[in-house]
Amino acid sequence: MPSFSLHVNNKDYTVEAEADMPLLWVLRDLLDLTGTKYGCGVASCGACTVMMDGNAVYSCQRTVGSCVNKKIITIEGLSENGTHPVQKAWQQAAVPQCGYCQPGQMMTAAALLGKNKRPSDEVISSEMSKNLCRCGTYHRIKEAMHIAIEEINK
Amino acid sequence: MKKEQIDRRSFIKLSSLASGSLAIGFMIPGLSALALPVEECLFFQPSVYLKIDKQGRVTVFVAKQESGQGVDTALPMIVAEELDVDFRNVYTEIAPYGTLKEGEHDTGGSQSVLNMYTPLRHAGAIAKAMLISAAANVWQVDVSKCAADNGEVVNTINMQRIKYGELVCQAALLPIPKEVVLKNPKDFKIIGKSEKRNKLNDILIGKAKYGMDIKVEGMLYAVAERCPVLDGTLIKLDDTAAKKIPGVIKIVSYTGTGAPMHVRAAVAVIATNTWAAIKAKRLLNITWDEGKKNNESTEVLFKAFELKANTKPQISVFNKGDITKLAGKNEITANYAQPFLAHATIEPMNFVASVKGENLELWGGLQIPDWAVNTIAEVTKIKKKNIKLNLAMMGGAFGRRIHFDFAIEAVKIAQQIDKPVKLIWERTDDMQHSMYRPANYHQLKANTDDKGNLIGWQHHVLGTPVAYMTNGLQEKHPEEMEGVNAAFYYDIPNVNTGYTAVDFNINRGWLRSVDICVNTFPVECFIDEVAAKLKKDPLAFRLSLLENRADFKTGNQPGAMTQSPSRIAGVLKMVADKIGYAEARKPNHFIGVATHSFIFAKSYAAHAIEIEMLEPKKFVIKRVVAAIDCGLVINPDGLLNQMQGGFAFALTQALKGEITIKNSRVLQDGFYSYELLSYGEMPPIEVYMVDSKEEPGGVGEVGVSTVAPALCNALALAGHRPRTLPIRNEGYSWL
Numbered sequence: 001m002p003s004f005s006l007h008v009n010n011k012d013y014t015v016e017a018e019a020d021m022p023l024l025w026v027l028r029d030l031l032d033l034t035g036t037k038y039g040c041g042v043a044s045c046g047a048c049t050v051m052m053d054g055n056a057v058y059s060c061q062r063t064v065g066s067c068v069n070k071k072i073i074t075i076e077g078l079s080e081n082g083t084h085p086v087q088k089a090w091q092q093a094a095v096p097q098c099g100y101c102q103p104g105q106m107m108t109a110a111a112l113l114g115k116n117k118r119p120s121d122e123v124i125s126s127e128m129s130k131n132l133c134r135c136g137t138y139h140r141i142k143e144a145m146h147i148a149i150e151e152i153n154k
Numbered sequence: 155m156k157k158e159q160i161d162r163r164s165f166i167k168l169s170s171l172a173s174g175s176l177a178i179g180f181m182i183p184g185l186s187a188l189a190l191p192v193e194e195c196l197f198f199q200p201s202v203y204l205k206i207d208k209q210g211r212v213t214v215f216v217a218k219q220e221s222g223q224g225v226d227t228a229l230p231m232i233v234a235e236e237l238d239v240d241f242r243n244v245y246t247e248i249a250p251y252g253t254l255k256e257g258e259h260d261t262g263g264s265q266s267v268l269n270m271y272t273p274l275r276h277a278g279a280i281a282k283a284m285l286i287s288a289a290a291n292v293w294q295v296d297v298s299k300c301a302a303d304n305g306e307v308v309n310t311i312n313m314q315r316i317k318y319g320e321l322v323c324q325a326a327l328l329p330i331p332k333e334v335v336l337k338n339p340k341d342f343k344i345i346g347k348s349e350k351r352n353k354l355n356d357i358l359i360g361k362a363k364y365g366m367d368i369k370v371e372g373m374l375y376a377v378a379e380r381c382p383v384l385d386g387t388l389i390k391l392d393d394t395a396a397k398k399i400p401g402v403i404k405i406v407s408y409t410g411t412g413a414p415m416h417v418r419a420a421v422a423v424i425a426t427n428t429w430a431a432i433k434a435k436r437l438l439n440i441t442w443d444e445g446k447k448n449n450e451s452t453e454v455l456f457k458a459f460e461l462k463a464n465t466k467p468q469i470s471v472f473n474k475g476d477i478t479k480l481a482g483k484n485e486i487t488a489n490y491a492q493p494f495l496a497h498a499t500i501e502p503m504n505f506v507a508s509v510k511g512e513n514l515e516l517w518g519g520l521q522i523p524d525w526a527v528n529t530i531a532e533v534t535k536i537k538k539k540n541i542k543l544n545l546a547m548m549g550g551a552f553g554r555r556i557h558f559d560f561a562i563e564a565v566k567i568a569q570q571i572d573k574p575v576k577l578i579w580e581r582t583d584d585m586q587h588s589m590y591r592p593a594n595y596h597q598l599k600a601n602t603d604d605k606g607n608l609i610g611w612q613h614h615v616l617g618t619p620v621a622y623m624t625n626g627l628q629e630k631h632p633e634e635m636e637g638v639n640a641a642f643y644y645d646i647p648n649v650n651t652g653y654t655a656v657d658f659n660i661n662r663g664w665l666r667s668v669d670i671c672v673n674t675f676p677v678e679c680f681i682d683e684v685a686a687k688l689k690k691d692p693l694a695f696r697l698s699l700l701e702n703r704a705d706f707k708t709g710n711q712p713g714a715m716t717q718s719p720s721r722i723a724g725v726l727k728m729v730a731d732k733i734g735y736a737e738a739r740k741p742n743h744f745i746g747v748a749t750h751s752f753i754f755a756k757s758y759a760a761h762a763i764e765i766e767m768l769e770p771k772k773f774v775i776k777r778v779v780a781a782i783d784c785g786l787v788i789n790p791d792g793l794l795n796q797m798q799g800g801f802a803f804a805l806t807q808a809l810k811g812e813i814t815i816k817n818s819r820v821l822q823d824g825f826y827s828y829e830l831l832s833y834g835e836m837p838p839i840e841v842y843m844v845d846s847k848e849e850p851g852g853v854g855e856v857g858v859s860t861v862a863p864a865l866c867n868a869l870a871l872a873g874h875r876p877r878t879l880p881i882r883n884e885g886y887s888w889l
Contacts, residue, residue, distance in 0.1 A: 001400060018400060018429070025429040029375065034367035035360020037549070039500045040581040041432075044825035047500055075360035082359045090358055094350045094791055097799055098222025099357035100364055100501045100549025128833040132825060134500050134550050135222045136802025138836035140795070 004064050008033070009077025019065035024048045026064045027074060035075035035103050039132070046131030049104035049111075050074045056111035056130075075103035078110060086110045089148035097135035105131045105141060109148065117152055198322035200284055200330055202253050203277040204233055210305055210319030212239050215249035217258050218266040219521055221499075221551035222799075223854040224792035225266045227352045229274060231788055232267075235344040236278030236337060238302040239318070246352050251523050251543040259545070261521045262556050262664070264755035264852025267788055271850050279334040281325075288324035289316050339786065339847065348791035365518040365546040366504045366578070373506065373574040374403055376567050377431040380418040380587050383444040383818045384659050385410060388419050392439035396423060399437065401430030408566040411533060414525075414624040415559040416661050418587060422567045428578055444818070447659035452593060452815045455658055456491060459595035459616045463489060467614050467652025471635045475648030480601040480610040486687055487599045490676040491878045494618075494813035495591035495665055496820075496828060501549025502584040505564035508574035513540045514565065515574075519548035519555055526558035530565055552803070553664040557589045585828055586820040589663025590813050592618040592634065596676035600684045601648070608684055608699065613638050613651040615673065618658040627657065634669040638677060640708040641717045641753050644699040659818050666803060667858040670752055675879065678748035678863035682870060692867065693730050693747055697723055708753070721758045721783050721844075722751050728781035728842055729762035742767045743776065746867030748860035755852025757784035758844075761801075761864040767872045774889040775837040775865075782841070782856055785848035793853050797841040800857030806831040808862035809888065810880045835888070 001016045008031065015030050024041070027033040027050070039047030041060045048059040051073040078084045082091065086109045096102045105128070112119055112127045119127070124145050133141070199205035204214050214230040226246050234241045251259065282302045289307035290297040293314065301308050306315045339345070356362040381388070393405045402425045410419040421438055425431035506517035514536045520526050523543055531538040548555055564577040579587075594617040601610030617634045637643075638651045665671075685695035700723035708715045726749035730736070735745060744767065749760035764777040780797050787793055810829050814821045822828040841857075866876050869886070876884045 017427075018433075020433075021427070021429045025427055028367075029427040029429070032369070033360075034363070034369075037364075037500070038366060038428075038502070038578070040824055042581065042824060042826075044581075045500060078359075082355050087358045091350070091354060094354065094795065096222070096351060096354065096357045097224070097795055098220075098499075098501070098548060098550045099351075099362055100366075100499075102357055103360045106358070125834040129835075132500060132830050132832065134498055134552070134803070134830060136799035136806075136831065136836070137795070138802060138831070138833045139798040139839055141833060142836070 004068055006064070006067055006072065007070065008072045009074060015064065017064050019063060021064045022060050023050070023062040023064055023067050023072070024059040027059060033074050033076050037100055037103060039101065045101070046108060047101050047104040049107040049131065051107055051111050054111060054114055056108045075107060078106065084110060085148045085151040086113065089144040089151060092147055093140045093144040095137050095140040095144050097137055101131060101133045105133065109145060113148060113152055118149060195323035195326055198281070198326045200281045200325070201277045202249065203274060204237070204281060206281065206318055206322050208319050208322055210243070210317050212237065212244045214244055214246050215253070216246050217249045217254055217270060219248070219259065219261040219519065219545065219548065219551070221519065221521070221548035221555065223266070223796060224351060224789065225261070227349055228267055228788040228792055229270050230352065231344050231349060232271060232274040233278040235342055236275045237282050239305045241344050241349060243305065248545045251545050256524050259523045262553065264752065264757070264855045266852070267850050268755060268852050275336050276334060279336050280331060283331050283334045284325040284328050285318050285321045287328050288321040291324060292316065292321070345786070345788050346790065349789050350791065362547060364501050364549045366501050366549065368506050368517045368546060368576065370506060370508065370517065370574045373576055374424050374426060374571065375428045375431050376422045376424045376575050376577045377428070377435050377580060378420040378422040378563060378567070378577065378583070379435050379438050379440060380420040380583065381410065381442045381444070383442070383448045384416055384418060384661055385412070386419055386442050386444045386448070388421065388440065389443050390441040391421055393421070395437040395439070396434035399425070399430050399434040401426040402434045404571055405434070406567060406570040408563070411562060413626050414529065415557060415562055416623055417559045417562050417566070420563065422577070424567065424571055424575055432580065448818045450659045450815065450818045452494065455593060455618070455656065456595065458656055459491070460489070462616055462654050462656065463595060463597040463614055468654040470650070470652045472639045472642060472649060472651040477610055477612055477648045477650040480648055484602045485599055486683065487597065488680055488683055488877060490596040490598070490679065492594050492672060492675060493811070493879065494593045494660065494815070495807055495811050496585055496588045496813050496822070497550070497552045497554035497665055498585065498825070498828060498830060499548070499550030499552060499554055502581055503554070503560035503579040504577060505561045506574055506576045507561070507564040507568035509565070509568045512536065513542070515542045515544070516561065516565070517544045517546060518561060519546045519551070520558055520561065521551055521553070521556040526561050529558070530562060533562060534565055534569065552666040553668070554589060557663045559589070581825070582823045585822050585824055587661070589661050591665035592620060592662045592672075593658070594634065594672050598676055598680040600680065602684070602688060606688045606690070608646055608688070610648045611644070611646045613677070614654065615651070616654045616656060617672070618662060619655045620662045620664060622655065622657055623662050634672060636669045637673045637750065637753065641715065641751070643717055643719050643722050643751060644681065645703040645719065646699065660815055660820070667752075667855040670750065670855070671859040674748070674750045674859035675862050678750065678860060679866050679875070679877065682746070682867045683875070686870070693726070693735055696726060696749065700726075715753050717751060717753060718758070722749050724844055725749055725758045725760040725781040725783050728844065729760045729779045732781070732840065732842055733762040733764060733777060733779040735762065744868045744871040746864045746869070746871065748863035748867060750859050752852065752856040752859070755856060756849070757782060757851035757853065757856040759783070759856045759860060761860040763861070763864040763868050765865070765868045765872070768889065770873065771885045772887045772889070773869065773872070778837050778839040780839060780841045780857055781844065782853070783844035783846055784851040784853050784856060785846050786850040787843055788850055790843065793843065794841050796853045797857040798839055800855070801839050801861055802831050802836055804858040804861030808865050808879060808881060810882045812880050812883070
């Protein structure tokens with residue numbers, strides 16, 4: 001089986017996997033990073049969102065072979081113990097219900113705010129619409145986004 | 155591990171049965187209970203619901219299963235209140251399966267707070283009373299001179315204090331009091347104040363473990379290819395290509411089961427990782443015997459509903475006055491239809507099972523664990539006492555995880571391999587082999603008199619019962635009549651309701667808000683239609699049929715419920731007031747309202763929705779106002795979250811939720827074809843609560859049922875009334 005060097009959450013890993021294995025399953029099954037969630041496998045729900053070189057990507061759509069030399073950040077590596085402005089905002093707005101989609105939601109939010117410190121409501125809406133929440137916490141995600149934007153622009 | 159489980163179970167049974175017996179810190183996971191000498195007290199556990207250790211750390215064992223509805227916050231709040239401790243020092247664990255009475259783990263029907271409020275208050279108060287007694291013994295004073303205060307007992311004579319943690323060993327030796335005094339609710343310090351979701355930070359840092367995230371030593375991964383038609387059988391399997399995928403360990407097949415879960419016949423690929431199993435599954439070449447019922451469709455089903463709607467209901471459900479003398483007189487009729495729906499939790503179904511000889515160990519999230527374990531014991535012939543279940547947090551449930559087909563499947567797979575296996579459902583499996591909210595159809599008729607009064611009401615409900623699946627076709631209980639049975643709330647002199655069941659070859663189950671949602675849509679739309687016919691304002695018309703009616707019981711049988719028309723009117727008036735119903739509308743703006751009682755959870759809710767019509771069938775929701783009366787509120791912020799989320803859930807089904815079936819197969823295969831509401835589609839929502847001192851009611855399902863009728867009532871005012879959900883099928887679009 002081929003082996004790949006990956007850079008995840010500022011650590012180097014070597015994994016043995018078929019080249020077409022999606023990053024999602026590499027993270028979850030091989031690296032024990034189960035904070036990245038499986039929801040659909042077909043880029044329709046966003047639960048598996050991670051950051052790759054600063055961009056939010058669906059990890060179910062990236063094969064391990066395409067992830068070499070990329071800087072990958074998962075929810076486990078977003079901050080030390082939940083201190084990223086997005087996590088703090090999610091805490092303050094008490095966003096989660098079941099919480100399953102929330103790592104993906106926060107990775108999308110963090111990637112957006114990493115590139116654009118003051119996104120317009122339209123931009124937030126189009127970016128955050130990439131992540132589904134069946135519990136319907138959108139009302140609070142909106143609130144949390146504004147808290148996070150305040151925080152990073154202080 | 156097995157022996158420990160049995161010992162722990164028997165011990166807790168003993169200690170909970172024998173009132174007055176000792177209950178010292180025996181239940182330490184990982185330690186053999188019997189090996190621990192009694193004098194080595196580590197913590198105090200006066201009941202199955204809580205323990206306090208020597209450091210004063212309180213752990214509440216949460217009996218109800220968490221799936222986002224907030225029970226692991228609301229229930230510990232109740233304990234902490236009576237125990238008089240700082241809620242921030244309260245930790246929670248899932249009450250281990252087997253430590254509670256049969257049925258006590260059951261989570262559904264928005265019953266958790268309702269069922270647990272009194273037992274948990276007692277549990278907290280008993281623990282507190284024992285700690286106070288222990289302190290009184292230490293100080294050699296009468297207990298009346300001691301009081302609890304924020305995790306400490308105070309000697310009111312000299313104001314000395316002892317921390318709970320320092321009292322646990324003495325408290326553990328005391329008899330459990332038979333009676334305790336509960337707090338006066340006006341002294342509540344925790345109940346009624348917003349608390350954030352327990353273990354919130356674990357979710358935010360990706361540490362929270364859902365069923366999907368469970369890993370056990372040596373575990374393999376499995377996915378299954380199921381027979382596309384319910385109750386079919388496997389004829390031929392060619393797995394030559396699938397076996398060649400690296401990582402594949404074994405390919406197994408299993409037969410389906412009948413009631414209660416109708417597990418489908420399937421072929422499962424077991425592999426060292428999920429991806430290998432998925433890849434191999436795509437290469438399976440299977441021939442199925444689909445049975446005779448492989449050509450059913452929702453199109454034909456709804457035609458059957460339409461025809462049968464005009465006939466007499468199969469089962470007469472509720473009769474009041476004499477509808478026969480009114481038949482046909484001054485009558486209006488309308489038919490309403492709602493489709494099958496899927497729960498579509500973002501965490502797909504999954505379960506871990508491990509069979510070792512006569513023993514079975516299970517891991518995963520379930521809403522009714524006892525039902526699953528009892529059925530699995532029956533199906534596998536493994537003795538119930540040899541089954542150990544480890545419950546997990548659920549990434550959404552909404553009723554889907556009441557059903558445990560996936561758990562039976564995991565066991566059937568694990569029986570064929572000597573390692574633990576995690577069965578993972580792909581999204582397609584979840585969408586196509588689910589337990590669908592029954593499709594339903596309604597014919598309503600109303601008669602009015604010459605003075606403009608509503609005097610007759612008939613409601614014929616047609617559906618595809620869940621009970622046909624869980625209990626078999628002989629089941630005649632009209633389960634889908636909640637709200638339009640003896641609980642029907644509008645004050646109309648002649649009422650007749652009935653039910654007709656139609657069989658259909660797709661699995662069915664309970665979905666959030668169940669048949670209350672099914673029936674509230676037609677009732678709350680049709681009442682508007684009657685108001686329109688009588689040229690009355692829909693709000694005032696409803697109030698005239700509610701406000702003068704006293705609370706009433708739904709029957710004389712034990713367990714009969716109380717219906718409160720005045721509380722139904724109360725939430726309605728609240729939304730009308732908050733949205734400014736009495737004020738003039740802006741051009742092209744319309745407000746629709748709907749109200750209801752979620753009777754078996756003792757809660758009431760209403761919605762008012764203001765839309766702006768942009769084109770004849772294009773609208774934007776400008777404002778949403780919700781009101782809830784659920785009696786005493788335990789955790790206001792938790793309630794808000796449920797009402798906000800419940801609205802999103804309901805709006806999804808009003809706008810676009812629909813499962814369609816052709817050739818006995820579900821056509822939707824994921825979120826592209828079964829769309830959920832997205833962030834960009836979520837309108838702003840305001841939620842108001844009625845300040846009430848009534849016993850607390852349920853919350854999780856209460857904010858769903860009045861959304862679709864309120865929206866449709868607004869649309870009807872704009873010129874066209876949609877009577878079929880989702881409204882997208884009637885050509886509507888929205889911003």
